[in-house]
Amino acid sequence: SYELTQPSSVSVSPGQTARITCSGDILASKYARWFQQKPGQAPVLVIYKDTERPSGIPERFSGSSSGTTVTLTISGAQVEDEADFYCYSAADNGGVFGGGTKLTVL
Amino acid sequence: QVQLQQWGAGLLKPSETLSLTCAALGGSFSGYYWSWIRQPPGKGLEWIGEINHSGSTKYNPSLKSRVTMSVDTSKSQFSLNLSSVTAADTAVYYCLMFYYDSSDYYFDYWGQGTLITVSS
Numbered sequence: 001s002y003e004l005t006q007p008s009s010v011s012v013s014p015g016q017t018a019r020i021t022c023s024g025d026i027l028a029s030k031y032a033r034w035f036q037q038k039p040g041q042a043p044v045l046v047i048y049k050d051t052e053r054p055s056g057i058p059e060r061f062s063g064s065s066s067g068t069t070v071t072l073t074i075s076g077a078q079v080e081d082e083a084d085f086y087c088y089s090a091a092d093n094g095g096v097f098g099g100g101t102k103l104t105v106l
Numbered sequence: 107q108v109q110l111q112q113w114g115a116g117l118l119k120p121s122e123t124l125s126l127t128c129a130a131l132g133g134s135f136s137g138y139y140w141s142w143i144r145q146p147p148g149k150g151l152e153w154i155g156e157i158n159h160s161g162s163t164k165y166n167p168s169l170k171s172r173v174t175m176s177v178d179t180s181k182s183q184f185s186l187n188l189s190s191v192t193a194a195d196t197a198v199y200y201c202l203m204f205y206y207d208s209s210d211y212y213f214d215y216w217g218q219g220t221l222i223t224v225s226s
Contacts (some may be wrong), residue, residue, distance in 0.1 A: 001167055031210055035151070042200055042216040043143075043151065049210045086151050094164045095141075095153040 002026040004087050004098035011104040018074040020101045022087030025068055030089045032070040034063060037100075038083045046085075047072060077105045108133035110217035112201045118224045124188040128201030128217050135182040138205050142175065142186045144197040145219075152197075157184065191224045198222075 004024040012018045022032060031050050035043035045054055047063035050070055060075045074081055082105045087098040114126035126142070141156035155165035157175045165173045169188070177184040184203075188195060198221050204214035 033212065037151075042219055044216075045212075045214055048212040052212075054213060084150075088151075088153070094155070094166060097143075097151040097153055100150040 002089070002091050002096050004089060004096055006085075006087060006098040006101045008099070009102045009104065011106075012077050014079055014105055015076055018077045018081070018103055018105070020072045020074075020085050020087075020103065021069055022071070022098045023069045024089065024096075024098075026089050026091055026096070027065065027070055028068045030091060032063070032065070033088045034061075034070075034072045035086045035088065036081075036083045037086065043086065074103075077103070079105050081105055108203065108215045110201055110203060110215050112199075112217040112220050114199075114220055114222070116221055116223060118191050118222065119226055120192050120224060121190055122224075124186070124191050124195065124199075124222055124224075126186045126199055126201070126220060126222075128184050128186075128203075130182045130203055130215070135179060135203075138203050140175070140177055140184040141202040141204065143200045143202055144195075145200070146194075146197040154186065154188075154199075191222075193224050196222060196224050 004022050006022050034047040036046050037043040046057050046061045050065040051063045062073045064071045085101045109131045110128050112128040139158050142154040144152050157163045172189045174187040198219045200219045201217035206212040
């Protein structure tokens with residue numbers, strides 16, 4: 001089975017750029033999605049197809065990919081961006097989530 | 107705008123079968139894929155499996171022997187059964203309906219989540 005590895009936590013001050021990485025062999029051949037989850041809420045898609053941003057997601061959220069690593073970048077992070085972030089990818093036989101990264105903005 | 111409403115028994119005893127149903131309200135049900143995700147208290151997301159419009163399924167290998175997913179397009183509903191539950195199956199369970207095409211365009215809808223507790 002595939003694994004996706006994320007840092008457990010990332011911390012930035014408001015207005016700074018936050019970068020969250022996700023690594024795994026599957027990412028060399030499959031796209032990644034990123035989900036943001038705030039306490040007590042269902043996850044929300046913020047990036048799909050490595051770099052695409054759904055409508056309604058602020059432009060400060062962007063994604064990039066290089067080899068077996070994808071990166072979620074939040075440019076000018078705001079206090080309301082504080083949340084858990086999960087990467088996800090789907091192999092031909094099923095999906096897998098990364099372990100999640102807690103983003104602190106303060 | 108589609109909304110997903112999910113329901114099922116919230117408290118189970120060990121060895122019982124978890125059953126959850128998710129209904130899509132307010133929009134089309136065709137052309138989508140349907141999936142279930144769970145999240146143990148204080149932990150990360152776990153992909154349980156998915157079913158497509160043809161009824162083909164993919165399951166998490168760690169749960170495959172206990173999971174069954176089905177879809178009833180006439181009712182715009184899809185369901186999850188997980189047999190022989192243990193305390194390790196205690197989690198918030200989310201239903202998910204998503205669309206993607208050959209160009210990898212993707213969007214999704216999530217249910218509100220249901221806390222399932224397994225305890226004797």
